[in-house]
Amino acid sequence: MARRKKLFEGKAKILYEGPEPGTLVQYFKDDATAFNSRKKSVVDGKGVLNNRLSEYFMNGLNMIGVPTHFIKRINMREQLIRQVEIIPLEVVVRNVAAGSLSERFGIEEGSALPRPMIEFYLKNDELDDPMVTEEHAVAFGWASQHDLDEMVALALRVNDFLSGVMLAVGIRLVDLKIETGRVWDNDFQRLIVADEISPDSCRLWDITSNRKFDKDVFRRDLGNLAEAYTEIARRLGVLPSNITHAVKPHVIN
Numbered sequence: 743m744a745r746r747k748k749l750f751e752g753k754a755k756i757l758y759e760g761p762e763p764g765t766l767v768q769y770f771k772d773d774a775t776a777f778n779s780r781k782k783s784v785v786d787g788k789g790v791l792n793n794r795l796s797e798y799f800m801n802g803l804n805m806i807g808v809p810t811h812f813i814k815r816i817n818m819r820e821q822l823i824r825q826v827e828i829i830p831l832e833v834v835v836r837n838v839a840a841g842s843l844s845e846r847f848g849i850e851e852g853s854a855l856p857r858p859m860i861e862f863y864l865k866n867d868e869l870d871d872p873m874v875t876e877e878h879a880v881a882f883g884w885a886s887q888h889d890l891d892e893m894v895a896l897a898l899r900v901n902d903f904l905s906g907v908m909l910a911v912g913i914r915l916v917d918l919k920i921e922t923g924r925v926w927d928n929d930f931q932r933l934i935v936a937d938e939i940s941p942d943s944c945r946l947w948d949i950t951s952n953r954k955f956d957k958d959v960f961r962r963d964l965g966n967l968a969e970a971y972t973e974i975a976r977r978l979g980v981l982p983s984n985i986t987h988a989v990k991p992h993v994i995n
């Protein structure tokens with residue numbers, strides 16, 4: 743059998759050519775990185791868990807009419823997705839102050855925000871993903887004003903959906919990051935949710951204890967990351983049968 747073509751390798755995933763034109767295979771690695779790869783590790787089982795969790799969230803979004811790139815899960819680590827032209831901006835929605843917002847403005851982590859706050863970051867590792875304004879994005883050609891409006895609308899719908907899904911299992915969605923991509927349906931172009939939706943790209947706190955179940959466990963050395971993601975999958979009822987216990991991550995540099 744011919745080896746399939748690798749198109750792109752990122753920090754947490756690999757994209758391969760798909761079986762049909764307009765499709766790709768997205769492979770989830772066990773690699774964990776933070777602070778733009780200044781901290782790295784391999785967390786056994788993370789890829790399998792994120793593949794399931796992203797499937798679960800994107801499937802739900804597809805079902806309520808929020809368009810995503812997700813087509814179907816192929817196996818433990820791979821999913822079939824629609825090929826998109828990625829917009830080089832990350833959209834962050836925040837419900838509760840945490841992370842860089844708390845640092846930048848000196849707002850205590852855990853403070854409720856008066857309304858969901860949207861921020862854009864440029865996807866550029868060399869520049870460390872700087873925050874950008876809509877004016878920067880339009881002037882430098884990263885997205886049109888119409889794209890940005892669509893991205894905000896998509897991000898708010900994902901935020902509402904995910905807030906509800908997580909609240910139902912006793913978890914508060916503190917913030918999230920999505921990426922979007924352009925697709926063409928005949929002569930019409932539109933943006934859809936792309937990349938992944940997983941505890942790598944959002945903050946999830948237990949509603950009563952505030953215990954963290956997201957990548958901050960790794961960023962801040964708060965415990966076992968695979969155990970945290972396993973708990974999310976368990977609560978949502980999507981725990982893969984072969985993941986019964988989490989394996990301790992080993993730091994490689």
Ligand code: TMP
Nearest residue numbers: 840841842843917918919942943944945
């Ligand atoms: P921040 O507080 O570090 O700005 O992150 C806000 C949210 O966005 C948090 O849930 C983590 C997520 N995020 C990513 O997934 N990738 C990134 O590169 C950044 C900066 C944030």
Ligand code: ASP
Nearest residue numbers: 753775776777778779957
């Ligand atoms: N900047 C993100 C983080 O701090 C992602 C990364 O660098 O891999 O987690």
